[in-house]
Amino acid sequence: MYPIAFVSLGPGEADLITLKGLKTLEAADCIFYPATIIKEDAISSRALDIITELNIDSKKAIPFHVPMSKDRSLAIEAYHRISQEAEQQYLKGLKVAIVAEGDAGFYSSIHYIFDTLTKQNIPVEHIAGIPAFIASGALAGIHIVKQEEELNVIPGIISANDLIGKIESGKVVVIMKVSQCQEAVKECISKIPTATFHYFENVGVKDKEYYTNHTHEIIARKFPYFSLMIIHQ
Known part of the structure; x- marks a missing residue:
């Protein structure tokens, strides 16, 4: 089984993703990406904009929403749910990717997901990017x-x-x-x-x-x- 890949997208310009990151997204069966709900049935996501510009199949892109609140317990609960969803896809034998803007290991809040999966003994991989x-x-x-x-x-x-x-x-x-x-x-x-x-x-x-x-x-x-x-x- 393939490890869950945490793919760094770079700061915003699609060309700034690494070749390794791009290949990982192209090979993935599902890609979890962060998004913000701006109104009912409408989301905003810089990550999705990058994925789309890279011509990655949007059908395998799955948004996740993290509450923007000073109460961090709400965000942590959301990250826990995402970890469970990613684990379920992994256990089906799918290639799972989770994306982050900038570098996934540099001031990135998805470390909550990374740490949760690691504690569950799910293999993970961090693909570096440009902060x-x-x-x-x-x-x-x-x-x-x-x-x-x-x-x-x-x-x-x-x-x-x-x-x-x-x-x-x-x-x-x-x-x-x-x-x-x-x-x-x-x-x-x-x-x-x-x-x-x-x-x-x-x-x-x-x-x-x-x-x-x-x-x-x-x-x-x-x-x-x-x-x-x-x-x-």
């Missing part, structure tokens, strides 16, 4: 780290004082989901004028990508969910 901050560096034409520089990748839950400390330590800082700390970031911009703030939205999504390193534009902007920042001191 959004790597694609962001390419979009901006910058070297994220050079020579002996250190990189500190952090989630968006951070205070202004802690962020200032990280920047002043000389490390390159990447903030994922920067929308969660936009006020802290804007305070840092005013207090550390020597730093360069590279701000990104929707990297890899055609006609929606946005990049700037002009601080006045960053301060005036409301950060959406799909945003991140690379900071150089």
Whole structure:
């Protein structure tokens, strides 16, 4: 029996999936993908957009919905149900794939599914992909780290004082989901004028990508969910 494959789709541009990831999706019998319910009988899914652009048979694509709530118990229950569904397909002898944007092992919430299946002794495989901050560096034409520089990748839950400390330590800082700390970031911009703030939205999504390193534009902007920042001191 084949292991359940956790396939990384990359940040949004279909061409940025790895060849191994593409081959796995083409060979899969069923593909579970994350989707958001926007209204009755209508869903939105960047993952499905990528799958469709890759000309993968949509008939084998199965959406899963995770509640967007601060009550994480609801999301964990949803991931548990998805784990059970994937296990059932696996036990039928089918080739099962579960996709994630970016890299499936990098700040990806589907680790709940991966961990649950592992505990059930179901064989799993992680197929690597390109995380959004790597694609962001390419979009901006910058070297994220050079020579002996250190990189500190952090989630968006951070205070202004802690962020200032990280920047002043000389490390390159990447903030994922920067929308969660936009006020802290804007305070840092005013207090550390020597730093360069590279701000990104929707990297890899055609006609929606946005990049700037002009601080006045960053301060005036409301950060959406799909945003991140690379900071150089």
